[in-house]
Amino acid sequence: MSGYEGLRSGELAAAAGVNAQTLRYYERRGLLAEPERTLGGHRLYPAEAVTVLRVIKAAQRLGFTLDEVADLLSTAGHRHRGGDLGERARLKLVEVEERIADLSVIRQALRETIEAGCADLVECAEAGCCPIPFTPLAKLSEGRP
Numbered sequence: 001m002s003g004y005e006g007l008r009s010g011e012l013a014a015a016a017g018v019n020a021q022t023l024r025y026y027e028r029r030g031l032l033a034e035p036e037r038t039l040g041g042h043r044l045y046p047a048e049a050v051t052v053l054r055v056i057k058a059a060q061r062l063g064f065t066l067d068e069v070a071d072l073l074s075t076a077g078h079r080h081r082g083g084d085l086g087e088r089a090r091l092k093l094v095e096v097e098e099r100i101a102d103l104s105v106i107r108q109a110l111r112e113t114i115e116a117g118c119a120d121l122v123e124c125a126e127a128g129c130c131p132i133p134f135t136p137l138a139k140l141s142e143g144r145p
Contacts, residue, residue: 006036006044016053023053031056031070063092 112131
């Protein structure tokens with residue numbers, strides 16, 4: 001970049017729908033390249049930084065972690081590695097489907113708890129007729145089947 005071309009932090013943040021702290025955080029994480037600076041020290045980002053930020057936010061919305069997004073961004077510049085996004089999307093879909101199944105179990109247990117009129121967790125558990133499946137839910141929270 002030459003001279004003072006580019007977007008200042010506030011302009012970039014507004015264009016991408018994030019805040020300035022997010023920009024700095026993404027810079028520290030290596031997701032967003034450190035921008036050039038004016039003589040006065042103001043950050044100046046290239047216009048394509050808006051696209052990068054939108055890609056990051058979209059990937060997060062799809063369930064990718066920032067570490068996964070960083071890896072996807074780094075492989076995006078290496079065309080010879082191609083196909084990585086499709087495979088990662090397939091793996092993420094499996095994770096999402098597993099979470100949906102877990103949430104369905106939880107939803108059903110909560111519905112049954114409401115219908116049973118449970119008022120106290122400990123009393124309900126000791127009553128033996130509690131609809132909350134304590135053992136299966138505990139295993140879910142520990143990541144065990």
